[in-house]
Amino acid sequence: MTKPTIVLIGHGMVGQRFLEALVDRNVTGTARVVVFCEEPRPAYDRVQLSSYFSGRTAEDLSLVEDGFLARHGIELHLGDPAASVDRAARTVTARSGLTVGYDTLVLATGSYPFVPPVPGKDSEGCFVYRTVEDLLAIEAYAKNCATGTVVGGGLLGLEAAGALKGLGLTTHIVEFNPRLMALQVDDGGGAALRRTVEDMGLIVHTGVGGKEITADDAGAVTGMALSDGSAVETDLVVFSAGVRPRDQLARDCGLEVGERGGITVDERCRTSDPAVLAIGECALAADGRVYGLVAPGYEMAEVAAHEIAGSAHTGFTGADTSTKLKLLGVDVASFGDAHGTAEGCLDVVYSDSRSGVYKKLVVGADGTLLGGVLVGDADAYGMLRPLTGSVPPVAPEQLVLPAGAGAPAALGPSALPDEAVICNCHNVTKGAIRGAVTDHRCTTVPEVKKCTKAGTGCGSCVKALTSLVNDELEASGVSVDKGLCGCFGYTRAELYEIVRTLRVTTYAQLLDSHGREEARRGDGCEVCKPAIGSIIASLAPTLGASGYVLDGEQAALQDTNDHFLANLQRNGSYSIVPRIPGGEITPEKLIVIGEVARDFGLYTKITGGQRIDLFGARVDQLPVIWARLVDAGFESGHAYGKALRTVKSCVGQTWCRYGVQDSVRMAIDLELRYRGLRSPHKLKSAVSGCARECAEARGKDFGVIATSNGWNLYVGGNGGADPRHADLLAQDLDDEGLIRLIDRFLMFYIRTADRLERTSAWLERIDGGLDHVRDVVVDDALGLCAELEALMADHVAGYRDEWAETLADPERLSRFVSFVNAPGAPDPTVRFVPERDQVKPDLTILSGPAIPVRTRELEGTSSR
C-alpha cells in the first residue's frame, strides 16, 4: 500500500506550525508530506519582521529548526507556488509545472496586503510590508530618499513607520480613521498614542485618506495628495491599510469563500470539500471571522493536525485578539473587550497626558474584568490579559495606578487562576507552565520555554513567565537545588570559600570531603571539574599550590581547550591566539605572525577582540608553532580559558584629536596586570580615550573611559546574546585609584559569582546589585578590600606564561601528540580545503566512513 499524501500550500508561520503538529502526532512517519512555498525562503517569524531593521538577519528569523524537514522526510518546494488545484483529480499543480496528487490538501496561504485603489499606486517607490523581500526592497530604495509616508495608522502601519524612521527618513503616517490604532484603542488611548508618536518626530495625519500618488516623469513617487485638499511631499510610500485573505486558489477551484473573503471552514478547519482544510489568515473561521493574528492561526494548525491524525480535539471556535505593539518605543496594548461593548460595563481610566500614559479597564457590572487599553505603560499587560474574564483580587483602580502613586503591592502572576492564559501566542495557560515545573521537572525558564513553547512568540509574556517559574520552583518546596552539579550540593561561591578557608589544593580532596555522598570517590563530571580547577587556579598563589594549569591533577580537570592551551575547532584542529596587549603591535611582530601562519598553512583572521587568530593547527603542531611565537616575544592570549581575554583600546590622546588620556597605555597596563587570571567566566575590558567611546568599553565586564580629570570605571557590560551596557561604578579616578578598584571588583566577582556567570548576570543577580558592589569595593562595607587587594597582588606576582612553561618541559610537551602509540603520525582526518585564498576544514571527510590511519611507526604489539 502506498503512503497517503498530505499537500500543504503555503509555508508561512501557520504552515510551519502545522508541520510541527503533524510531527508531534507522528503523522510524518506514515504519510508523505509535500509543501509548496511561494517565498524564496522557508517559514520565518513574520511577527518579528521589523526586528530585521534592528539587526536581526533573515536567518535569525527562521522558524525552521536545522534539519527539521529532512529529519521528518518533508518535501519542500521553495519559490514554487501552487498555481491550481484540481479537486476532482485531487492534484495540485505548481508554477513550475510539478503536479502532485493529494489525499488531504491544507491551505495556509495567509493574507496579502490591501492596497487602496488610489491613482498612482503602482509608481516606483510604492511598497507593501509583509515579507522579508518587501523589507529588503524598502531598505534598498530608502537609501536615496529623504521622506517616507505610511498609508495606514494601525498596528502594522505604526511598525512600518517605525522602520522608515529607523532608516533615517522623515516619516508621515496617513490614517483614514480619526485616531491611530483605531481597532485596538479608544479615543483617549488614541490621543495619548498620537502625542507620544509625534514626540518621536513622526508626522501624523488622521481623518484623511490618500487621494492620489504623484510621480515624476520617470514614474517615481514624488508626493501624495490627501482627501482634505492638503498634500505631502514624499519619496517613498508604504501601504499598510490592512490585509485580505489569499483565497484566490480556493475560489478558482470552487471552494466556498466568505462574502468579504476568506476560505469558509468549519470548527474542524475543513472547507466545503472535506478533503481540503484551510488554516491561518486565509481561513474564514466557524465564528465568521478572519483572524489577522498568529495565535488563532496556531490554534487552527493544531486542530487541523489532530483532524488529520484522527485524534480528539475541541475544534476552533474563535480566539482572543489581544495585542501588544512591540516597536516604536511606545508600549501599546489592548485586550478583551477594549471598546466596552458589553451591556452595563463601566470604564476605569487613568490618564496622564504629560507623560503620554493612558490606561483604561473595562469592568462588568459584577466586577469582572472584561478588557482594556494600555498606552505608554503596558507593563501590566502580561498580568491583566490573563485576568480577563475573572474578578481581579484587588480593586480595578489599583490596577491602573502607576507604581509609587499609592499603588498597592503589585499584583503578581501568582494571583492568577490556573486557566489564565499567560502566553497568548502559543495559548499556554498558567497551569501548563506550573506543570512544566512540577510534572516535567523543568528547572529554568529556558527549559520551560522549550517544553511549553510559552514565550517563544512575540516575547511579551516572558516577564510573567519568569516570575511564575521562579515562584513555582520555590513553592514546590523542592528548594531549588543551587548546587553546582550532580557531584556538589554547594554553589560555586560556597566552594570558593571552602577551598580558600580550608586550603584545599586538589579536586579529588574536595570531592571526597564536600561532594554529594553518592559522588564521593568517583570521577566527578565535566561541569564541576573545570569549575573547581578554575577556583584552585585562581587561588593557587595564595594557597601555595602550583598555578600551572597542566600540573598533576590539574591537567585532568581542564576542558580540552585549557588542556592544550588552544581552542578546539569543529574538525578537531585547534586555533591559536597570541596576546596582543591593547591591540598594539609592532610591524616586526606582525610579520612573525604572518610568517608562522604561512609556514604552517594556518587560516588567519583578525578577531573581534583586536588580535589575530590562527586556525587549523593539529595538536602535534601546537608546540612547534608556539616555539616560534614565544621566541618572537609572544605569550598565550588565553583565548581558551575562562580568564582575561582582551583589553581593547582606542588610539587615544597620543594621536586622536579628541583624546584626553593615554588610553593605549592604560589598556596595556590593565591587560598585563590581569592576564592569566582564572575566573568564573571570561573577562573582557576596554579603555576609551574620551566619551566618544571608540573602544566600546561599556560593552565590557570592566570598561574604562577617560575624562579630563582621570578615568571613569564602568562594570557589568556584556556583548553576546544578551547585551548589557556597563554601569558607572566610580568617576574621575587617578591611575592608582582605578587599578585598585578594578583589583577589588574582579576579586569580589571571582569570589561570589556562579559558574559561567558573566559580570553582567552576576550584577543583576546578587542582592543589592550595583549598590551592594559599590558598598563592598568602594566603601569597604564588609572590610574585605585589603584581602581582595592582597589576592590580586598574589596573582600578579605569580603570573607565568603558560606556553613558555610548557615548552620548557619535555614531560608536558609529550602530551601534544595525535596518537600515543604513533607520536609522529599526523591525524589524517584533520584536513583542509581551499577557501578564498586560505583554507577551511574539510568537513566532508568527517561525515564519510572511518578513515584508517596508515603508519609504519605503530608501537603496539599483539599478544594472546
Added chain:
Amino acid sequence: MTMAPERTDVRVELLVDQKWFTVCELTDLVPGRGVAALLPDGTQVAVFQDRAGRAHAIGNRDPFTGAYVLSRGLLGTAGGRPFVASPLLKQRFDLETGRCLDDETVSVTAYATRLGSPAPGPV
C-alpha cells in the same frame, strides 16, 4: 621541570579481533583524561584511565560531529558508571558500553581492556 616518572611498564591492552593488543603503557595515561591511539588496521581509539586506575577504550570518532576527538573529553561518573563528555558539544558516552547517555539512538564502539603484566626482559 618535573621529573619524568619511572616507567613501570604495566601495559594497557585492548581486545581487538579476539586478540589482546597493547596500545600504551599505563603511565602514558593521566587519571581522568584520555589519549588517542591507533589499532593495527588504522582505526582510531580513545583510551582512558579513571580515578580508580581502571582503563577504558572506545572509538575516537564523535558521532555527533564526525571529528576524531573523544579522547580529548573529560571523564566523569554518572550513576556509578564512568563516562566521557565529548569536548565539542558535550554529549556523554558510557565508557563500558559506548552508549550515548544523552541520545539513546547513538553509540560508539566500546573495547574490552585489561592491564597486562610487565613485559619480560628489559624494556
